[in-house]
Amino acid sequence: MSKVGFINVCHSDYVSDTAINIAAEAVKALESKGIKVYQIKELVVDSQGAEKAGKELIKNDVDGVIIFLGTWIECPVAMSVIREVEHLPLCLWGFPMFTEKGVLNSTGSYESFAMFKGTMDRVQYKYKPILGLPSEVDTIIKVESFCKAACAI
Secondary structure (H helix, E strand, O other): OOOOEEEEEOOOOOHHHHHHHHHHHHHHHHOOOOOOOEOOOOOHHHHHHHHHHHHHHHHOOOOOOEEEEOOOOOOHHHHHHHHHHHHOOOOEEEEEEEEEOEEEOOOOOHHHHHHHHHHHOOOOOOOOEEEEEOHHHHHHHHHHHHHHHHHHO
């Protein structure tokens, strides 16, 4: 069984119940597929918290790490996580705009995904980019595939 680390990276000015709930839905969807998820409970909003979270994942012997972009982020915060866990398989998971109560909504995750994906590509990190809501079957299939591959590695 794969054991994956899950870190919800956000910006403190953009944290909302919506962003927290979507991350919780993501964890629940993975667990429903039989994946053991070691979730960092605190939102990662600064570099110190990011370093601490990365070190915690290492201590818990995870097979791979999912960097979940819950909101708009600052690149140095996400990179602080990456620097701690860069030797493990990495997944960058963001989600696009969505409809909530009949209104098109965004947490800034899509923009963060596009921005940080560009950063990861420029520094030539190997990672699995996934863009989609946890409520979408195709998204969960892709993340599940990443988790299984991380376990195999």
